[in-house]
Amino acid sequence: MNNATQNLAPFSPGTFRLEGHKLIDMLADYLEKAINRHEMPVLPWSAPEELTEIYSKCFDDGSEEPFSMFISKAIERFNHLHHPRYIGHQVTSPLPLVALAQLVTTLMNNGAAVYEMGPVAMAMEKNIIRYFSGLIGYDDNADGIFTHGGSAGNLTAMLAVRQVKSTHNVWEEGVVKGLRTGFMVTDQSHYSIARNVKIMGLGNDALIRMPFDDHFSMRSDLLEKYYEKALKRGILPAAVVANACSTATGSYDNLEEIAGFCSSHNLWLHVDAAHGAGALFSEKYRHLLKGIELADSVVIDFHKMMLVPGLNTLVMFRDGSRSYETFAQKASYLFKGQAEKEWYNSALRTLECTKSSLGFVAYTAFKYYDRxxxxxxxxxxxxxxxxxxxxxxxxxxxxxxxxxxxxxxxxxxxxxxxxxxxxxxxxxxxxxxxxxxxxxxxxxxxxxxxxxxxxxxxxxxxxxxxxxxxxxxxxxxxxxxx
Ligand SMILES: Cc1ncc(COP(=O)(O)O)c(C=O)c1O
Incomplete structure (x- = not known):
């Protein structure tokens, strides 16, 4: 066999078709068992060492285990999120049709950082941004970007805060100069918020920890007091991070009240709605998000309450031009000095360089499943x-x-x-x-x-x-x- 033939064999369309059909059958069987609560554990528990040992033994044991058998055994051992008694972490049981769309993105492997690498995903992404802009109640100035997960989404928005609200050009000159930008948060916020403050080099003092009430919601009546206290400590409060909802207890902060405070003190309001943004769709529960349209930025995880396979996150900015401040840096080999505000070259505005076609997956979900x-x-x-x-x-x-x-x-x-x-x-x-x-x-x-x-x-x-x-x-x- 020459080199080219050898390279070709793994790409055989025939093998792909055959294994693909078997794979879909196995996944459909899994779904049938899971959703009907057949005799199957939600999580078939094995200790980490035990499972690692199993996979150590069959990694290169020369047994040539058929691909379908390898997959079917793995499916059995997975945590079964489609089982109705999966009620653990905030990760969804994805809509099967949308999971199929995700399969397309893995084979096509189009990046969504520069338009020419993933044109379809970028065009779809723009449409989903418009759709969510409407749901939030933003106007035409809004814009957004997709990120791999809510933690990265929060960092993206918080970097924009740091750049916009700093006393100097922090991107170029660093955090050593000027007053430190502070974030008003509660300890009920997702840990990525505190971690991001530290990633940004602002240190513990930049976390202005607000008290919360019996429902684990921010005591917005104390914002003024904590704002003044922070100033006295030499911290410049730049933003309030509101939970909609919090991770541990699912508590919504009073966004309207917090937005009022932010506007009177010229602070940025960032709403972490990674989990709770689903209420945007609901007439009955939309009131929990009252005031979200006043937020400067909002993070929404589609892989939490929108039945989309992970990771798939949207960061929305009320003033879209702000999204260009996050990474005020050029990667000239990618963008060749083009005008900066090219929404379709999203790498200008994201942490990731190569990014998967998140927009394609989200678009499929909201095209086939309506409000x-x-x-x-x-x-x-x-x-x-x-x-x-x-x-x-x-x-x-x-x-x-x-x-x-x-x-x-x-x-x-x-x-x-x-x-x-x-x-x-x-x-x-x-x-x-x-x-x-x-x-x-x-x-x-x-x-x-x-x-x-x-x-x-x-x-x-x-x-x-x-x-x-x-x-x-x-x-x-x-x-x-x-
Ligand atoms: C409120 C909130 N924000 C952010 C995150 C982080 O999201 P991800 O796991 O997508 O990084 C979570 C995760 O549970 C969360 O609950």
């Missing part, structure tokens, strides 16, 4: 969460951290008269047992020294019966540890 579909999805998940909260508070031996804002609930088993430390260990053991036996996938979080079981009712197929069964299971498992 009514997403409204129904959001309403049904938020409604079910409220009903789960009532189940908890109405059942002896259970308590919840707070009333839900979105579709997240923190709760715990608390039969009473048990020391908090013991209760924490008990709930950690309960969660560990439930996760490992594969009956549900739930997570845990700590709030104020208390360990809570945490669910995100993100799967569109989870029902009241599933949630009732979860409480029965928690109670049942708890008896094994007492």
């Amino acid at each position: 009514a579909f997403f409204a129904n999805y959001i309403d049904s998940r938020y409604d079910l969460t409220r009903s789960f909260y009532r189940m908890i508070t109405g059942r002896p031996g259970f308590e919840a951290a707070t009333e839900p804002g979105a579709n997240i609930v923190c709760f715990r088993y608390n039969p009473g008269e048990i020391d908090n430390e013991v209760l924490n260990r008990l709930n950690a053991s309960i969660r560990d047992r439930i996760m490992k036996d594969g009956s549900f996938y739930i997570v845990q979080t700590e709030l104020d020294g208390k360990l809570w079981l945490r669910v995100t009712i993100i799967n569109p197929l989870t029902t009241e019966e599933d949630m009732q069964l979860l409480l029965d299971t928690v109670e049942d498992v708890s008896s094994k540890f007492q």
Whole structure:
């Protein structure tokens, strides 16, 4: 075989067709089993060392395991997010049709950083930006960019804040000069916010930590006081980062009130709506986002509450020209001195250089599933969460951290008269047992020294019966540890 023939063999369309058909059949079988709650664990637990050993053995054992067998075994061992009892982290069970669109992007491998590398994705991206601009209530000045994930999305917006609000040209001259730009946040913000402040070299003091109320929402009535305090410390407050909603408890901050404060003090309002932006679709829950149209920037994760495979994030800017300030730098080999505001060469405005065709995937989702579909999805998940909260508070031996804002609930088993430390260990053991036996996938979080079981009712197929069964299971498992 000569070199060219050897290179050609892996690209055989015949093999691709054959394996592809088998692959789709396997995935369809998985879907059928998962959504019908057939005898399959949500997460088939194996310890990290055990699973690594399994894959170490079959990596180069010379057995020539057929591709389809390799894939089918892996699917069995995956965490099954389409199972209605997957109610753990905020990662969606993707719409299968949209997952197929993502498959197209992986084979075509068009970058979406410069237009000529991924023209279709860029054109679609622009349309999705317009669509979300309308949903938010922005005008024609708005613009946006796609990033790989909400953490990168938050960094992108926060870099723009730093550049726009600094006392000097921080991009060129660095953070050592002038006053440090501060971000007013709560400890309920996603950890990427604090991390980004540190990535930007602003240090811990630049985090102006706002108190939050019993619902874990920012005490916006204290903004003035904390603003003044920061100034006295030599920090120049540049922005408020509002949660819509927060990660741990799904609490929405009062955006309208915060926006009022920002406008009176010339601060940037950044809304982290990575999780909670789905409420934009809902007549019933849209009020949770009242004031979002006043935000200078908004982050939206489509791979959370919009059923899109990850990672797929949109960062919106009310004044689109601001998005060019994030990376005030030129990569001349890519852009050849063209005018800067070429929206279709998005690498000018993103952290990533090579970027996948995120716009294509998002466009597919919103082309084939309309507003009514997403409204129904959001309403049904938020409604079910409220009903789960009532189940908890109405059942002896259970308590919840707070009333839900979105579709997240923190709760715990608390039969009473048990020391908090013991209760924490008990709930950690309960969660560990439930996760490992594969009956549900739930997570845990700590709030104020208390360990809570945490669910995100993100799967569109989870029902009241599933949630009732979860409480029965928690109670049942708890008896094994007492
Ligand atoms: C409010 C919020 N912002 C940002 C993120 C980070 O998003 P990603 O995981 O896409 O980086 C999360 C993740 O859970 C989140 O809940």
